[in-house]
Amino acid sequence: xxxxxxxxxxxxxxxxxxxxxxxxxxxxxxxxxxxxxxxxxxxxxxxxxxxxxxxxxxxxxxxxxxxxxxxxxxxxxxxxxxxx
Ligand SMILES: [Zn+2]
Numbered sequence: 001x002x003x004x005x006x007x008x009x010x011x012x013x014x015x016x017x018x019x020x021x022x023x024x025x026x027x028x029x030x031x032x033x034x035x036x037x038x039x040x041x042x043x044x045x046x047x048x049x050x051x052x053x054x055x056x057x058x059x060x061x062x063x064x065x066x067x068x069x070x071x072x073x074x075x076x077x078x079x080x081x082x083x084x
Contacts, residue, residue, distance in 0.1 A: 048075045 044058040044065035045051070051067040058065045059072040064079075066072035 046071055 042055045043052045044055045044060070046053065046058070046067035047064040048066060048071040053065075053067045055065075058067060059069060060066075061072065061076060064075065066075055
């Protein structure tokens, strides 16, 4: 009977762990998920370093794209000094 109790305990722990996993899993919006599954998200090329990043993670200014905030700041700063 002890073995049965142990098995029951394991089963309950497993179920609790599964529920915990389900509740704590990051929620991905449906559209983003289908794009990720297809692997066909539009890519943007950074104006500064030419790194290609998904558009959802890139920063856009007009028709220029940047891979991160740092490059966005640098790019916009150098562009402004070029204009002046
Ligand atoms: Zn960049």
